[in-house]
Amino acid sequence: MFANRLVDEIVTVTEEEIATAVRVAWSRVHLALEPTGALPLAAYLAGKLPKGRTGLVLSGGNANFATVATLL
């Protein structure tokens, strides 16, 4: 498998972990992320990423205002 050989791991995060990551992105890092864009931050904050120097791709910020309002 292409992705199976090149991708080391897939981790999953809960809705609550995503919501926390959106809040942290907005309040601590001042990045207006959409929930999808916050997935890697959610995994980091939940302790689901390995220790060490890590790059997080925060993929986008086209948030639906109504959704984000409920998260913030």
Place this chain on the structure above:
Amino acid sequence: MTPYLEEHSEQVGQAAERIRGHVRRTPVLNTDLDSDLYLKPECLQVTGSFKPRGAFNAVLSLTARIPRPSGVIAVSSGNHAQAVALAAATVGLPALILIPEDANPAKVAATRALGAEVIQEGITFANREQRLREVMAERGYTLVHPFDDWDVIHGQGTVVRELLDDEPDLQAVATPVGGGGLLAGSAISAKSHGRPVKVIGVEPVAADDAYRTWKTGSPTACAPRRSARVTSRSCSPIAWSTRSSP
């Protein structure tokens, strides 16, 4: 590095050249959250997501291959729609985007504002693939798939390529997984970096098709699914395709 990986890595490099001047080189941020953490904020990218990287690479590659394409078409309710609209407008091609009727009106407006024609009437999550085939046949437009397209994957690979150019000592990179195009492109760039870099995809537990595909080793259960806040459509057959020597 295997020849297969080498070839795709080279194509990510060509994509980076091709899309230069059309997309932003987003910064890499080190914050007070954790000094080991390096953020690549693609929310600061043009149109607000990483998607124009793949869309520009696909559209510019198309115009290089075919002298006068009649137009491009995409199915998307979100970021890919705006990216394709922008890329097509930039090169002067008509863009037609099919967007499901229940999509966020703000995203529909943004797509129209970029000059694309939008068809929403009668488009649902379930019938959109079939409607796409019909409209493609009518118009003769070329499909720009959101993730199951090598040009798109190579374009998305430029995100992690830039990240590792700026921070060559990273030990791991993590990206969201939706269709798998960003993850596949990221994996190409990370695994051709020359130093070991772990590649981690992150997915909502409520839409975990990539997780289950990775776990079981076969692309199963890639039906459209939604978590409450994140929409995950399906997995990329290219990204997950069987290769004897990747």
